Amino acid sequence: MAVIDDIPAQSAQDTERAEATRRKINAVAVPLGTAAALLACWQIGVRVFGVPNYIAPAPSDVAVTLVQEFPLLMQNFWPTLYESLLGFAVGNLAAVLIAVAFVHNRVVERAFFPIAVFVNTIPILAIAPILVLIFGAGLTAKVVIAALICFFPTLVNMVRGLQSVSPQALELARILSASKAEVFWKIRLPSSLPYLFSALKIAATTCVIGAIVGEWVGADRGLGALIIDATFNFRSALLYATVFLSSGLSVLMFATVSIVERLVVRW
Amino acid sequence: MTLVQPLTTPAPEAGHAPAAAILRNASVRFGTFTAIQDLSLEIEAGAFYTILGPSGCGKSTMLRLVSDLIPAASGEVEIFGKSTEEARLAREFAFVFQDATLLPWRSALQNVELPLEIGRKRGIEIKTSDRSPRELLELVGLKGREDALPHELSGGMRQRVAIARALVCQPRLLLMDEPFGALDEMTRDHLNLQLLQIWEETGTTILFVTHSIPEAVFLGQKVLMLQAHPGRLREVVEIDLPFPRAIKQRETPEFMRYAAYLRELLETC
Ligand SMILES: Nc1ncnc2c1ncn2[C@@H]1O[C@H](COP(=O)(O)OP(=O)(O)OP(=O)(O)O)[C@@H](O)[C@H]1O
Ligand SMILES: [Mg+2]
Numbered sequence: 001m002a003v004i005d006d007i008p009a010q011s012a013q014d015t016e017r018a019e020a021t022r023r024k025i026n027a028v029a030v031p032l033g034t035a036a037a038l039l040a041c042w043q044i045g046v047r048v049f050g051v052p053n054y055i056a057p058a059p060s061d062v063a064v065t066l067v068q069e070f071p072l073l074m075q076n077f078w079p080t081l082y083e084s085l086l087g088f089a090v091g092n093l094a095a096v097l098i099a100v101a102f103v104h105n106r107v108v109e110r111a112f113f114p115i116a117v118f119v120n121t122i123p124i125l126a127i128a129p130i131l132v133l134i135f136g137a138g139l140t141a142k143v144v145i146a147a148l149i150c151f152f153p154t155l156v157n158m159v160r161g162l163q164s165v166s167p168q169a170l171e172l173a174r175i176l177s178a179s180k181a182e183v184f185w186k187i188r189l190p191s192s193l194p195y196l197f198s199a200l201k202i203a204a205t206t207c208v209i210g211a212i213v214g215e216w217v218g219a220d221r222g223l224g225a226l227i228i229d230a231t232f233n234f235r236s237a238l239l240y241a242t243v244f245l246s247s248g249l250s251v252l253m254f255a256t257v258s259i260v261e262r263l264v265v266r267w
Numbered sequence: 268m269t270l271v272q273p274l275t276t277p278a279p280e281a282g283h284a285p286a287a288a289i290l291r292n293a294s295v296r297f298g299t300f301t302a303i304q305d306l307s308l309e310i311e312a313g314a315f316y317t318i319l320g321p322s323g324c325g326k327s328t329m330l331r332l333v334s335d336l337i338p339a340a341s342g343e344v345e346i347f348g349k350s351t352e353e354a355r356l357a358r359e360f361a362f363v364f365q366d367a368t369l370l371p372w373r374s375a376l377q378n379v380e381l382p383l384e385i386g387r388k389r390g391i392e393i394k395t396s397d398r399s400p401r402e403l404l405e406l407v408g409l410k411g412r413e414d415a416l417p418h419e420l421s422g423g424m425r426q427r428v429a430i431a432r433a434l435v436c437q438p439r440l441l442l443m444d445e446p447f448g449a450l451d452e453m454t455r456d457h458l459n460l461q462l463l464q465i466w467e468e469t470g471t472t473i474l475f476v477t478h479s480i481p482e483a484v485f486l487g488q489k490v491l492m493l494q495a496h497p498g499r500l501r502e503v504v505e506i507d508l509p510f511p512r513a514i515k516q517r518e519t520p521e522f523m524r525y526a527a528y529l530r531e532l533l534e535t536c
Contacts, residue, residue, distance in 0.1 A: 166368070168364050168366065168368045169368055169370070171336055171362070171364075172362070172364070172368050173385070174335075174336060175334055175335075175336070175355060175360075175361070175362050176358075176381070176382050176385045176386070177355055177356050177358075177385070177386060177391075178385045178386070179386075179389060182385050182386075182388075186370075186381070186384070186385070187370065190370065190372045193372075265372075266372070266416065267371040267372045267416050267417070267418055
């Protein structure tokens with residue numbers, strides 16, 4: 001009796017679950033299918049029109065290079081990853097600290113914010129050679145360029161985040177006779193986290209750009225250097241493979257920040 | 268009246284019970300605008316006051332003056348014989364705002380614990396309620412939701428968390444600015460009854476601002492009617508209805524008489 005009663009409920013639940021699973025599969029399958037179709041078009045186009053390999057390699061050539069030149073690619077991947085991570089850390093840390101100073105001291109903000117805006121308006125490609133001249137062709141210049149490219153969006157977002165506290169929450173703090181430090185640690189800083197993370201997601205991809213631009217200007221290692229090298233030697237398949245790996249690095253950084261965000265910002 | 272005095276209430280000094288709050292010719296100005304002028308008033312300890320008045324007459328300003336959020340331009344305000352600043356530092360009063368003002372990243376329980384954390388590192392001695400934060404959540408009917416984040420709670424539940432938070436330092440004066448203004452009728456009735464129960468159990472003094480005449484009559488022992496331009500006291504109306512109050516009292520002729528009287532008074536303010 002009970003078994004018979006259970007059947008309709010069970011099957012209703014099953015169809016619901018099947019529906020949810022299908023929606024999840026669709027969410028992944030549709031973009032993947034589109035990408036596969038585009039790759040196929042590219043492959044066929046290159047072959048049908050007989051495009052020379054050094055102008056545009058077929059995806060299959062790129063894939064082969066990706067496997068064959070894997071040691072070379074990896075050898076250049078690590079320095080770029082390292083520079084990106086360091087730049088990310090330095091740039092964002094500086095931005096957060098300066099944002100805290102801005103929020104606590106209006107004079108500091110008035111003095112330095114216009115300078116920050118000005119530095120931000122200089123194209124990174126124009127400032128990169130200057131920084132390489134100053135810091136030399138080593139690691140420092142790349143880290144500084146990567147840090148600089150992260151800095152401004154994080155600064156602006158963090159200032160906004162720290163100021164996003166509702167006046168009511170500040171009145172509550174006042175009624176509890178909270179000190180400035182308590183207001184900062186217990187109210188302002190947590191309030192700013194959603195803003196900080198949206199900036200960090202931007203920085204996660206731009207710091208890679210910064211590191212690569214730094215390597216273009218002067219380096220013999222790294223994905224940026226490999227891009228330049230492959231271009232001048234007409235090794236298009238290698239160039240494409242390097243570009244593929246660069247965006248892979250960006251995606252990796254972005255995904256990591258997104259996962260951390262989901263763990264930290266639960267409200 | 269069934270006002271139960273808690274054992275923790277300090278013995279009255281010098282023979283008579285000190286007033287919860289005394290305002291003497293207190294005025295508040297915003298620039299050249301006078302929001303409150305020469306307000307004189309004595310708030311009896313342990314009583315439930317509701318405050319009515321036309322919009323913009325200075326009800327919120329009066330609570331903000333009492334809670335040391337804004338200074339008096341002239342006159343004085345005394346809370347349990349202390350200045351407003353001393354009273355604030357001693358956590359004599361707590362404030363419940365119209366929106367719950369919970370910290371969204373803290374659970375219900377952690378929000379209630381917030382007042383206990385503030386000042387602890389600086390070695391400030393914090394008065395605490397006999398009830399733990401958990402028990403206070405139970406008192407406001409939120410047992411089992413301690414770990415819920417504010418966005419997982421309804422508006423009424425959030426406001427109850429705010430009330431529990433206000434009680435955690437055992438304030439002798441509870442200031443409430445339209446705390447149930449944004450809630451639906453049913454929830455409001457329910458919370459009104461709960462608030463009366465809390466008031467009787469804790470023996471705290473309550474100043475409760477509302478826009479609703481029935482709510483003012485239902486909750487209050489005394490209704491302070493304020494008048495606008497500039498804000499001042501129009502009349503203190505004693506509500507002589509028996510406690511404990513029940514929802515169905517609102518249909519009695521006495522209740523309606525009070526409501527009608529206050530409505531008329533409000534129209535001429
Ligand atoms: N910070 C401020 N600066 C300037 N004027 C203010 C400020 N706060 C309040 N006022 C003015 O003081 C008067 C009283 O304001 P208050 O908020 O106390 O009114 P209220 O009685 O609480 O009104 P409501 O019932 O609409 O909440 C209003 O005219 C308002 O414009
Ligand atoms: Mg108001």
